Amino acid sequence: MAHPAPPHVQSAQAQVAAALQQVEGKPVDLLKAPWTEVEASVPKLLGGAFQVNNPNHQVLALGLAGAFAERLAGEHNAFWFLNRESPEGASVGFPDALMVISPFNEVMNALAQGKLARLDEIAASIRRRLGEVRFGAAGGGQKLSPMDYQRLIDPGFMQFLVMDPAKVQKAFDSKPDALMREVRDALGRTQLPAEVRQQFEGQVLSVLPQMDPNKSIADQVEMAPRIVELMAHLFGTVSSTGAAQNEFWGQLILPLLFIGAPQSFPPVDEEELEAFNQGAAPLELFVDVVPHSVQAPEEGLLGAFERSEVSPIHKTFERSRAPLHLLKLDTTRIKPLLERFDANQMVDSVRRFTKYMEEKAGKGAPPNPQNEEMLKAASVLLTDLKKVVTEGKGELCLRQMTEGDAMSEQVMAVVRQALNAPRIILA
Incomplete structure (x- = not known):
């Protein structure tokens, strides 16, 4: 990832990966495992249902958000950029179109609904939108950089x-x-x-x-x-x-x-x-x-x-x-x-x-x-x-x-x- 996740997101992602390995007795690849498989392990990690206002549960969401962003980076060259308004202090943007997402918000919503597979739906929607841009009349334009996003989005x-x-x-x-x-x-x-x-x-x-x-x-x-x-x-x-x-x-x-x-x-x-x-x-x-x-x-x-x-x-x-x-x-x-x-x-x-x-x-x-x-x-x-x-x-x-x-x-x-x-x- 050209502009990697903020350090606190990386730390949370490492904690979640280690916790998953401990409860499952084997490594769980957060970048490749189906979200339904990851979701099956969530109750074991939390000892029950996901609670939006529980700080420990928020760390889980932050770690999964890092993995979700990394998957988007692998497919679309997505990157993190500084955004003070985002819950994680940064957001994810894309070089081919001005499109901003907060991985933490998306994961929190998915966990609250008990449906981590919703992240696949979001990824599919992003894929369609970027495909329209790449193959549409506006395709082939100048690529956007993290600094472009920060200049336009971050209230700095x-x-x-x-x-x-x-x-x-x-x-x-x-x-x-x-x-x-x-x-x-x-x-x-x-x-x-x-x-x-x-x-x-x-x-x-x-x-x-x-x-x-x-x-x-x-x-x-x-x-x-x-x-x-x-x-x-x-x-x-x-x-x-x-x-x-x-x-x-x-x-x-x-x-x-x-x-x-x-x-x-x-x-x-x-x-x-x-x-x-x-x-x-x-x-x-x-x-x-x-x-x-x-x-x-x-x-x-x-x-x-x-x-x-x-x-x-x-x-x-x-x-x-x-x-x-x-x-x-x-x-x-x-x-x-x-x-x-x-x-x-x-x-x-x-x-x-x-x-x-x-x-x-x-x-x-x-x-x-x-x-x-x-x-x-x-x-x-x-x-x-x-x-x-x-x-x-x-x-x-x-x-x-x-x-x-x-x-x-x-x-x-x-x-x-x-x-x-x-x-x-x-x-």
């Missing part, structure tokens, strides 16, 4: 927004056809190239015609939570920060806010000096070594917001079972920090810390261009965040997005500007 980027509650509510109360007309009208008033407008319309508006025209989009959040969130963003966002990877926000940018601009630094140990000498980015060491000047939440979102400080942007999303990509945040904790934040002071602190490490190491920092890029990006994004929180009039929200979403955000901003611009009416 974030940005902060200030949203106008009244505009958000108006969008939620609107019906699909009204929103579609407004967006198309706004697109026509932009200076975007025709191919960009066409692509935007295809990506953003394709779901609206499938919704019930007689109901507001808020009443249909269970059917299309993503498009409802997107309409809220398109019509309700007043200002926003740039987008960056989740890890960059959570592990570097927001910790810098809680650290502040210290005048002195704590002692460093041999391990930290060794990391510095090996070329670790001084900014990353700064975040690891220097304590927070203001206590951050021990748990919660991005290490900066308690769970009680995070909520859906609208009560209608409480009905949706899908992971939320748009969340409302309480700014009580971070607003004072942002008011005190000074980008120049932050950069100066990191520079002084670098000299401090050089003194302790007895030599200069190894060249690290990435450090300068990260420091500049952190400075820009925290300045953005300060502006939207301290100057913005509305509610602070967090938007989770794919890399593809992040790349198209500039086009979204142009359309949003057209939606809010005054319209010239000729008498």
Whole structure:
């Protein structure tokens, strides 16, 4: 398998194979044995019926999911790719068509129904779909890679927004056809190239015609939570920060806010000096070594917001079972920090810390261009965040997005500007 299963899936698969061998007294080939044969051994492993909420039973499902994915890889060159929304933290994709499955979900459903042979039905359905693509008019196109899937599917980027509650509510109360007309009208008033407008319309508006025209989009959040969130963003966002990877926000940018601009630094140990000498980015060491000047939440979102400080942007999303990509945040904790934040002071602190490490190491920092890029990006994004929180009039929200979403955000901003611009009416 070109992109193998995540380590925890591999471990579960090995555990299941070992357990099957023990209860059956012989090896069971999880890649070739009929699923009905494997299913016959399940009660022996579990000591009874499969229970969806039992953690030990979930390990069995995870191990079988690894085997199912490996079978798909052998037949179709399927691969795992990072997908934070999937229960196993990754999903399986195919090079010949944009098709995503969660092997863990499929195995859980099959075990809950007492019918592991259902996996053969799923495999047959995949085989038919890929056959149609390979031999159809679209056959022979460019192959998709794990990185292509991750860019399109995995919500690995974030940005902060200030949203106008009244505009958000108006969008939620609107019906699909009204929103579609407004967006198309706004697109026509932009200076975007025709191919960009066409692509935007295809990506953003394709779901609206499938919704019930007689109901507001808020009443249909269970059917299309993503498009409802997107309409809220398109019509309700007043200002926003740039987008960056989740890890960059959570592990570097927001910790810098809680650290502040210290005048002195704590002692460093041999391990930290060794990391510095090996070329670790001084900014990353700064975040690891220097304590927070203001206590951050021990748990919660991005290490900066308690769970009680995070909520859906609208009560209608409480009905949706899908992971939320748009969340409302309480700014009580971070607003004072942002008011005190000074980008120049932050950069100066990191520079002084670098000299401090050089003194302790007895030599200069190894060249690290990435450090300068990260420091500049952190400075820009925290300045953005300060502006939207301290100057913005509305509610602070967090938007989770794919890399593809992040790349198209500039086009979204142009359309949003057209939606809010005054319209010239000729008498």
